Amino acid sequence: MSRIMYFAVRTSRCxxxxxxxxxxxxxxxxxxxxxxxLSLSDENKADFLLLREAEMTPGNRENQGVxxxxxxxxxxxxxNSFRSAAExxxxxxxxxxxxxxxxxxxxxSRFTGFAFSPLCLVxxxxxxxxxxxxxxxxxxxxxxxx
Amino acid sequence: xxxxxxxxxxxxxxxxxxxxxxxEEAVGELLLxxxxxxxxVKVYADELPVFKEKGLRIISIVNAVEMRFVTKIxxxxxxxxxxGMPEAxxxxxxxxxxxxVETLMIPETREIREIRGIWEPKDTKDTENTKDNKDNKDNKDNKDTEDTEDTEDTKDTKGSFETPETPETPETPETPETPETPxxxTQSGSCTEAAMIxxxxxxxxxxxADFSSLISELPHGYEPCEVFFxxxxxxxxxxxxxxxxxxxxxxxxxxxxxxxxxxxxxxAVLLFPVLQQFIDKEARLGHEVHLITKRKLVPFFQTxxxxxxxxxxxxxxxxxxxxxxxxxxxxxFLLPVSVSAPPLHHIRDLFAKxxxxxxxxxxxxxxxxxxxxxxSALEQEMASLRETGAPVVxxxxxxxxxxxxxxxxxxxxxxxxxxxxxxxxxxxSPLPYDLQPEGCRDWSGLAVTGLFAAxxxxxxxxxxxxxxxxVAGFLGVPNLTLWGRSFPGLQFPGSRDESHVSFRTLSxxxxxxxxxxxxxDISPELxxxxxxxxxxxxxxxxxxxxxxxxxxxxxxxxxxxxx
Numbered sequence: 001m002s003r004i005m006y007f008a009v010r011t012s013r014c015x016x017x018x019x020x021x022x023x024x025x026x027x028x029x030x031x032x033x034x035x036x037x038l039s040l041s042d043e044n045k046a047d048f049l050l051l052r053e054a055e056m057t058p059g060n061r062e063n064q065g066v067x068x069x070x071x072x073x074x075x076x077x078x079x080n081s082f083r084s085a086a087e088x089x090x091x092x093x094x095x096x097x098x099x100x101x102x103x104x105x106x107x108x109s110r111f112t113g114f115a116f117s118p119l120c121l122v123x124x125x126x127x128x129x130x131x132x133x134x135x136x137x138x139x140x141x142x143x144x145x146x
Numbered sequence: 147x148x149x150x151x152x153x154x155x156x157x158x159x160x161x162x163x164x165x166x167x168x169x170e171e172a173v174g175e176l177l178l179x180x181x182x183x184x185x186x187v188k189v190y191a192d193e194l195p196v197f198k199e200k201g202l203r204i205i206s207i208v209n210a211v212e213m214r215f216v217t218k219i220x221x222x223x224x225x226x227x228x229x230g231m232p233e234a235x236x237x238x239x240x241x242x243x244x245x246x247v248e249t250l251m252i253p254e255t256r257e258i259r260e261i262r263g264i265w266e267p268k269d270t271k272d273t274e275n276t277k278d279n280k281d282n283k284d285n286k287d288n289k290d291t292e293d294t295e296d297t298e299d300t301k302d303t304k305g306s307f308e309t310p311e312t313p314e315t316p317e318t319p320e321t322p323e324t325p326e327t328p329x330x331x332t333q334s335g336s337c338t339e340a341a342m343i344x345x346x347x348x349x350x351x352x353x354x355a356d357f358s359s360l361i362s363e364l365p366h367g368y369e370p371c372e373v374f375f376x377x378x379x380x381x382x383x384x385x386x387x388x389x390x391x392x393x394x395x396x397x398x399x400x401x402x403x404x405x406x407x408x409x410x411x412x413x414a415v416l417l418f419p420v421l422q423q424f425i426d427k428e429a430r431l432g433h434e435v436h437l438i439t440k441r442k443l444v445p446f447f448q449t450x451x452x453x454x455x456x457x458x459x460x461x462x463x464x465x466x467x468x469x470x471x472x473x474x475x476x477x478x479f480l481l482p483v484s485v486s487a488p489p490l491h492h493i494r495d496l497f498a499k500x501x502x503x504x505x506x507x508x509x510x511x512x513x514x515x516x517x518x519x520x521x522s523a524l525e526q527e528m529a530s531l532r533e534t535g536a537p538v539v540x541x542x543x544x545x546x547x548x549x550x551x552x553x554x555x556x557x558x559x560x561x562x563x564x565x566x567x568x569x570x571x572x573x574x575s576p577l578p579y580d581l582q583p584e585g586c587r588d589w590s591g592l593a594v595t596g597l598f599a600a601x602x603x604x605x606x607x608x609x610x611x612x613x614x615x616x617v618a619g620f621l622g623v624p625n626l627t628l629w630g631r632s633f634p635g636l637q638f639p640g641s642r643d644e645s646h647v648s649f650r651t652l653s654x655x656x657x658x659x660x661x662x663x664x665x666x667d668i669s670p671e672l673x674x675x676x677x678x679x680x681x682x683x684x685x686x687x688x689x690x691x692x693x694x695x696x697x698x699x700x701x702x703x704x705x706x707x708x709x
Binding site: 078082114118 | 369371372389390391392393394395396397399401466467470471472473474476477478479480481482484485486487491496499500501502
């Protein structure tokens with residue numbers, strides 16, 4: 001069964017190139033030895049399906065999660081440290097990660113690349129050209145050692 | 147302890163201690179007994195030269211796990227590379243080095259066989275080994291309480307271990323065709339198959355280990371994305387480069403709770419009732435909870451929490467990232483202690499919100515809680531004090547933070563005033579000076595978990611913003627807090643680290659708060675006067691939980707002006 005990541009765009013200032021983010025993430029999965037597809041028709045064939053918010057359908061919650069794409073750097077502020085990401089963005093599935101677009105001022109260290117409680121990985125696009133870290137994180141959250 | 151730790155850069159040598167296959171947990175555990183391990187690293191044989199190029203000193207433990215030898219090698223290495231920029235840390239110097247790995251060969255002795263016996267799979271052990279194992283396990287179990295004895299044992303046997311000047315077969319894992327090296331790990335052409343666990347240690351000139359530099363110390367591509375569990379209840383960040391193949395079928399995973407590096411015993415007292423209710427809630431849903439906390443808090447949480455695995459872990463962002471990204475845990479909660487903007491939160495509310503409670507759960511039934519009893523001598527002492535009919539009051543005047551500590555002369559004067567009015571005082575925490583000549587009893591040797599039984603029998607508690615006051619607040623014992631450095635509703639006022647979090651005790655609190663945030667503005671006479679009013683019932687304190695709203699409305703707060 002494929003694990004599904006829905007990408008939901010919540011930007012105000014920056015324009016997001018969703019297709020590029022999806023493709024970069026797909027390549028991240030493939031570089032780690034997993035199959036990933038951007039097409040719903042590959043369900044149950046690919047290890048991971050990377051889909052748009054519009055393609056969201058009801059289903060197994062454990063099998064599906066959401067990546068928020070935003071340009072709001074307040075996600076890194078400590079006023080969010082005790083809040084759930086679901087309080088900020090209402091979603092039918094768990095929000096597992098956030099892609100933060102644009103140049104960042106609050107982000108001074110790679111080790112603050114998380115926020116909210118429970119923690120979400122924050123992928124800072126301007127600090128990383130590769131989406132491998134996001135893919136690796138999602139693999140680990142989805143799988144377990146055999 | 148809420149002040150952020152700053153890392154001074156200091157000369158240091160970074161070691162990578164490689165554990166032979168199957169010995170990872172044993173090597174990790176024994177290293178942890180001698181030093182601080184910064185991280186575990188999943189290393190591939192063909193990448194060892196890259197570690198060497200980064201300036202790491204590599205030691206491979208190949209046929210036994212006796213850390214005295216590692217200590218010796220580390221000592222020798224430090225002597226060769228004294229504080230200052232060690233030669234091996236310069237990439238150009240390392241590049242010309244022919245030897246990549248220092249292989250440590252240890253002669254087979256009876257003691258070594260015993261050590262081996264501990265870690266070998268049970269089905270391969272003979273009867274004698276099993277007995278040895280039990281003996282050693284017993285010793286291991288006793289170590290925490292018998293440190294001195296252990297040291298003596300070590301001295302006794304030291305002479306029987308010698309590190310050979312020249313290792314017998316210092317093999318470097320360089321030939322991919324070799325299926326197994328004397329170093330104990332299997333090699334193959336594929337780096338995904340020839341992995342072993344290494345441990346990163348730093349030998350520095352007296353400073354704490356520098357976790358913040360870990361990323362730059364390790365070769366490119368290694369990231370903290372897993373956790374490594376030692377033989378004991380220890381959790382290390384595990385740096386990996388290559389992805390593992392995982393089973394992607396759904397399966398329940400434990401949830402992890404990380405306490406922030408700034409948490410101290412007082413915070414732990416505020417946290418544990420909320421955390422226990424979180425654990426109970428998750429248990430009803432079939433979820434296991436692991437608490438990853440700093441070493442000093444482990445015994446406390448082991449005593450007060452039920453149905454929770456307590457792990458010791460370094461509190462750094464490296465660790466947080468490793469736990470968050472690991473495949474071991476489904477969800478990870480990092481409990482915050484600071485919020486840089488209003489509104490004000492009580493730290494208990496913050497913990498509750500971080501753990502997913504809409505509002506803080508009620509306090510647990512104290513009658514059902516199982517705290518350790520007082521030692522019988524102290525119980526008798528308390529009983530005899532109670533028989534006098536005079537009030538018995540606990541005190542804490544000192545902590546590691548000088549700005550929160552009351553000056554010695556103030557404490558002495560306060561004790562004298564109490565003695566004159568026939569109030570029995572018992573000091574409950576370590577002091578750098580002695581108050582017994584002034585008439586204060588000393589129970590400072592009590593463990594934090596012992597404070598619950600101690601304070602339960604007292605009429606009041608007077609102290610600085612620290613653990614004893616928090617235990618009193620938990621128990622509903624009237625408590626007078628002498629504030630310094632922070633206010634009840636604002637941490638670090640006037641600094642860029644201002645935080646809108648209240649650390650008042652949970653209940654029955656009266657706070658004396660210097661406007662200057664200087665604890666020296668609280669005179670012994672003022673503290674004594676308020677204590678008398680508390681004991682005489684002229685100040686009435688509620689047993690209800692104190693909220694952030696109460697603190698903003700200054701209920702139970704008295705501002706103190708400087709002289």
